[in-house]
Amino acid sequence: MSTNSGFGDGNTLPLGRSSGTSTVHRGELDRERNVSVRDLRKSFGDATVMNGLTLEFEDNAVTTVLGPSGTGKSVLLKHIVGLLEPDSGRVDVFGKNIWSMNENARAEMRKRFGVLFQDGALFGSMNVFDNVAFPLRKHTEMMEEDVRDVVWNSLREVGLEAAANREPGALSGGMRKRAGFARALVMQPEVVMFDEPDSGLDPVRTSLLNDLILQVHEQHQGTYILVTHDIETARKVSDYVALVWQGTVIHYGPTAEAFESDDPFVQQFLTGSSAGPLGMD
Amino acid sequence: MSNSRSVGGASAARERINQEGNASDPLDKLAASTVSGLDTLGKIAIFGFGMFADLPFVVRHYFSEAIRQAGILVVSSSVVLWVFTLTIGLEAALLAHYILGNVGAQDYAGMFIAFAVMQATSASTFGWIFAAKVGCGYAAELGTMRITEEVDALRVMGMHPRAYLAGTRLLACLLAVPFIFVVTLTMMLAGGWVMAVQILGTTSSGGFLDVLWTFMTPLDVLLALVWSMATVVAIVVVSCYFGYNASGGPVGVGTNTARSMALNLIVASAFTGLFYQVFFGMNVAFPIAN
Ligand SMILES: Nc1ncnc2c1ncn2[C@@H]1O[C@H](COP(=O)(O)OP(=O)(O)OP(=O)(O)O)[C@@H](O)[C@H]1O
Ligand SMILES: [Mg+2]
Numbered sequence: 001m002s003t004n005s006g007f008g009d010g011n012t013l014p015l016g017r018s019s020g021t022s023t024v025h026r027g028e029l030d031r032e033r034n035v036s037v038r039d040l041r042k043s044f045g046d047a048t049v050m051n052g053l054t055l056e057f058e059d060n061a062v063t064t065v066l067g068p069s070g071t072g073k074s075v076l077l078k079h080i081v082g083l084l085e086p087d088s089g090r091v092d093v094f095g096k097n098i099w100s101m102n103e104n105a106r107a108e109m110r111k112r113f114g115v116l117f118q119d120g121a122l123f124g125s126m127n128v129f130d131n132v133a134f135p136l137r138k139h140t141e142m143m144e145e146d147v148r149d150v151v152w153n154s155l156r157e158v159g160l161e162a163a164a165n166r167e168p169g170a171l172s173g174g175m176r177k178r179a180g181f182a183r184a185l186v187m188q189p190e191v192v193m194f195d196e197p198d199s200g201l202d203p204v205r206t207s208l209l210n211d212l213i214l215q216v217h218e219q220h221q222g223t224y225i226l227v228t229h230d231i232e233t234a235r236k237v238s239d240y241v242a243l244v245w246q247g248t249v250i251h252y253g254p255t256a257e258a259f260e261s262d263d264p265f266v267q268q269f270l271t272g273s274s275a276g277p278l279g280m281d
Numbered sequence: 282m283s284n285s286r287s288v289g290g291a292s293a294a295r296e297r298i299n300q301e302g303n304a305s306d307p308l309d310k311l312a313a314s315t316v317s318g319l320d321t322l323g324k325i326a327i328f329g330f331g332m333f334a335d336l337p338f339v340v341r342h343y344f345s346e347a348i349r350q351a352g353i354l355v356v357s358s359s360v361v362l363w364v365f366t367l368t369i370g371l372e373a374a375l376l377a378h379y380i381l382g383n384v385g386a387q388d389y390a391g392m393f394i395a396f397a398v399m400q401a402t403s404a405s406t407f408g409w410i411f412a413a414k415v416g417c418g419y420a421a422e423l424g425t426m427r428i429t430e431e432v433d434a435l436r437v438m439g440m441h442p443r444a445y446l447a448g449t450r451l452l453a454c455l456l457a458v459p460f461i462f463v464v465t466l467t468m469m470l471a472g473g474w475v476m477a478v479q480i481l482g483t484t485s486s487g488g489f490l491d492v493l494w495t496f497m498t499p500l501d502v503l504l505a506l507v508w509s510m511a512t513v514v515a516i517v518v519v520s521c522y523f524g525y526n527a528s529g530g531p532v533g534v535g536t537n538t539a540r541s542m543a544l545n546l547i548v549a550s551a552f553t554g555l556f557y558q559v560f561f562g563m564n565v566a567f568p569i570a571n
Contacts (some may be wrong), residue, residue, distance in 0.1 A: 083433050110437055110438065110439040111439035117434060123426075
């Protein structure tokens with residue numbers, strides 16, 4: 001975790017961070033990625049949610065997953081971390097099919113993940129501090145003193161020092177999000193998944209949170225997967241953009257390319273226009 | 282939600298049967314609900330075996346959480362049990378005073394307490410109160426954790442949620458309940474003693490205890506303990522199952538809590554019938570079954 005105040009300087013970054021961390025080019029698609037999803041299919045009852053979705057996330061890059069509400073973005077994240085088992089298709093993480101390993105191996109694999117759930121999923125029986133400290137206490141041999149240092153540091157980064165002793169039930173939605181964000185990052189995971197880190201935050205905090213994501217990513221690297229509805233967040237934070245619609249990927253590529261695309265779906269979504277192929281259904 | 286063992290599996294069976302036969306036929310309806318009931322019972326049994334299979338893992342990795350749960354149990358639930366059972370002891374002795382007094386057998390108040398309280402009431406009442414106070418609490422707590430994705434969050438952090446949530450609670454009960462039950466029993470007997478000796482003067486203290494220990498042996502206490510432990514284990518398994526597998530938002534948590542309460546009361550009552558007969562029914566000194 002950084003020692004920087006994090007929420008300090010809100011200067012904008014160049015479009016798509018094309019000069020940034022990613023050294024991978026789209027040409028090498030057959031190389032093994034840390035996180036890849038192939039031909040994923042999943043139905044709940046007779047509602048098909050994943051419809052042959054294939055996506056190879058770039059290592060050490062921030063990829064945002066965009067798509068209309070209810071299209072299966074959260075379901076996709078749950079498949080990647082093995083909370084949902086696909087009807088068919090495969091999910092490979094660190095080169096292994098997660099459904100060909102046993103539950104213990106999956107538990108080990110998950111320790112390399114940091115996940116922020118859409119609703120925060122804080123433990124209601126613990127205060128904010130203990131929530132953030134939980135992974136450290138369970139999975140490391142750190143002394144309590146060091147745990148305190150690390151936790152205070154990450155609470156400072158997300159601006160929750162004053163709320164450290166409050167129970168999740170006494171927090172606002174945005175505060176729960178920020179606490180979940182701190183908890184997801186506290187183990188310095190190699191794969192980070194954020195489900196709408198910015199929903200429920202005010203514009204300034206959204207911007208600061210984006211800076212924090214970039215800063216943490218810069219420091220620790222790792223494969224970041226970010227689900228968001230905020231186009232500005234996608235533009236500012238991501239190296240790659242994946243557009244998901246009705247259970248498949250309809251566009252995937254570097255951020256700048258997506259924003260210059262003349263595909264009507266992509267254009268409509270990235271401009272947030274009501275005119276175009278996308279409707280309420 | 283990653284709810285693979287949904288309680289709703291039962292409704293699928295019901296649906297299947299409804300499609301095959303005429304849904305309004307009462308026999309079909311009976312068959313359907315029997316199938317779904319057995320289906321749920323089977324799932325509870327599998328879940329329960331899983332909880333026991335997790336115990337070594339719980340001891341190795343989550344022991345401190347189990348101790349914390351045991352502490353919560355003692356602090357928040359035992360007082361209810363103790364006060365309730367003290368009242369029962371008081372009432373039983375009141376009854377003994379007037380019933381035995383009518384036939385001039387006041388000296389046998391201790392016998393009344395031994396049979397009516399120790400054998401017939403202690404473990405069964407313990408089970409019912411435990412179902413209401415602890416069982417419902419577990420079902421609602423785990424159910425809420427399920428629907429707020431806390432269970433998923435645990436799994437994502439590389440924890441084993443069933444072991445961490447259900448296994449630790451089972452271990453906590455195995456550790457704490459013997460103590461709580463023995464105190465509960467003591468409260469009942471003490472209630473009887475206070476009423477018969479101190480308040481009504483039915484008999485003398487020495488006489489009361491002498492008669493009490495004539496009709497009650499340490500083996501009886503052990504049997505009552507076994508009975509109450511068996512009931513508690515069943516209650517914890519049922520409550521954790523319904524909580525852990527809740528789905529469908531707050532309404533689902535409410536439904537599953539109510540279901541677990543209903544099943545737990547049936548289980549506690551059925552165990553009462555069974556264990557009372559097996560443990561105390563053959564007692565030659567006071568034959569009930571003969
Ligand atoms: N456990 C589940 N059981 C049944 N249906 C589910 C389950 N989880 C998700 N769904 C369905 O899958 C679809 C996709 O849900 P998901 O939460 O992934 O949407 P989303 O893209 O994240 O939407 P949003 O942007 O609004 O968060 C929805 O129609 C939802 O009802
Ligand atoms: Mg979502």
